Amino acid sequence: MSHLTSASQQYIHVSVLNYPHLSCLLGTVKTVELINQLSVRLSNWGGVRFLSAGDLLIEVKKSLVSESDLSERIVVECSRNVYCLAGEKCILILSVQPAQLKADEDQLLALEAEHSWISQVAPVQYNDIWRGAYKNDMQLGVCFLKQLRDEQLSLALQPIKHTCDPTLELYKEALLRNFECIGDGFSTVTVISALENLGLVRLLDYHVLKCVIKELKHSVADRIGCNISAQSATRDCWWGTILEDLSKNPTLAGRLTIEITETNTIPCTNEAINFLLSLKQLGVKVAIDDFGSGSSSWSLVCAVPVDVIKIDKGYLSAARNSRKSARLLIDFVNTCKYWAAKVVIEGVESQSDLLYLASIQERLWVQGYFIARPSLAYKIGRVDG
Structure with missing residues (x-):
């Protein structure tokens, strides 16, 4: 041949x-x-x-x-x-x-x-219900592209603090804001879910990460983390210039944390493992977000030495009202500390939450509205490959 x-x-x-x-x-x-x-x-x-x-x-x-x-x-x-x-x-x-x-x-x-291997999109289902759902996702995707083009999307920064010393900050998480597409009822979660269904979330992750890297270059003392979808956890054409940029700036890479979220099933576990290992080789910190809300992240935690595990806020919410759930949270924290040096409890909403968490474990990190509300930082501008 x-x-x-x-x-x-x-x-x-x-x-x-x-x-x-x-x-x-x-x-x-x-x-x-x-x-x-x-x-x-x-x-x-x-x-x-x-x-x-x-x-x-x-x-x-x-x-x-x-x-x-x-x-x-x-x-x-x-x-x-x-x-x-x-x-x-x-x-x-x-x-x-x-x-x-x-x-x-x-x-x-x-x-x-x-x-x-290429990123997979959800399979076709040949019925009217599927067609209606796909058309709705497409409408949200079109609106997302318009907001991206018009630079209407923003990132807000929310710090992650230590339970016993609020002056200690692990990093600030960059959170997406201003998804006001078609009207009321379309939250950020709804739009991201539509983008994942379509296979378009790669474009969102690309722009968010490009903007976070730009901010890290501008603010040389900051440490920032950002979410990427499980669909984006593969080395392909989307990552070329980003990985090259990080390899040329090891100090910057050391101040970046990539959070893998469990909102979507990992399309290929081996690809995701190799991708995360390549990030760690560049000095990037790796975090698993919303840990415990699904099952796909366990394979990553077992194969990749992750730096941070962020326990889903549902565990703390349940622990407020049930002794059994409180015991489960303590056991889960201890399990997570075996797999990662830093464990973050999400969804801290009150002083009692903070005091409770400080009492069960001295070396915990916390995130939530009681710790600090997200503050708008910068717009997601148009970036080119």
Whole structure:
């Protein structure tokens, strides 16, 4: 099997991951028209070939930009576009990777991608209930993209303090604010859930982390943590410039904490483990957020030497009203301290909460409205790959 790749040519494979979803929602003809719109945008980087339904290949002339950097630039730029068709506003969920072309005896094209695993999107369900839910998620996703484009989203910082010494601060968590999309009832949790259902949460995590790194460069004494979805816990084209930036700034990397949240199932545990280990090699702290609210994080805790475990606020809430739950919280804290040097209790809402936690364990960290309310820090501006 001979390679068709030449010294003067590089190839980028673009796959529309929600092609079957859009076909189910809009029909094949309309979905193909959306793919044609994408191909027009992709032509800014080179010639475009259609390989199959939802798969395209860009033939890019050799330049000073590496294939991985170019992949990141393409996926960021094209993922934040809204594609319109007959009054319908749609989002395309993309996987973009460097590729090599091969030819077999029938001269059919095949792809040899650098990464065989890609982020998965929720499967299609061919019924009206699924179509309605997917359409609602799409509307929230479109609104998110508008807010991102208009720089309407903000990050608020909430400190994590020590139970016995409020002058000690572990770090400040960057919390997303201003998700006021369609009206009342659409909270940040609702929108993030929609983005995870769509597979678009990668774009959100990318912009949040870029902004946090920018803030760490500006405020050289701060330590900041931020959440990323379990869907983002994989090394692919989204992470190229971020990892390069962190490798060049080890002091900055040491002041950054990445929190993996359990709101979404980890698509590939091995990929997530390797990703977190690569972050730790750069000096980044790793935290597991909302620990105990699901089951997927146990595999990460067992395989990765995490720095921080943040116990879900539900445990403290239950302990307020039940001796059995209070005993469970104490046992859970002791278990977590075996796996991580720092344990944080979330949801501290009163002086009695704080005194209770200080009484059960001297070396605990706490977070909640009683400790400090989040304070708006900065807007999430447009960033480029």
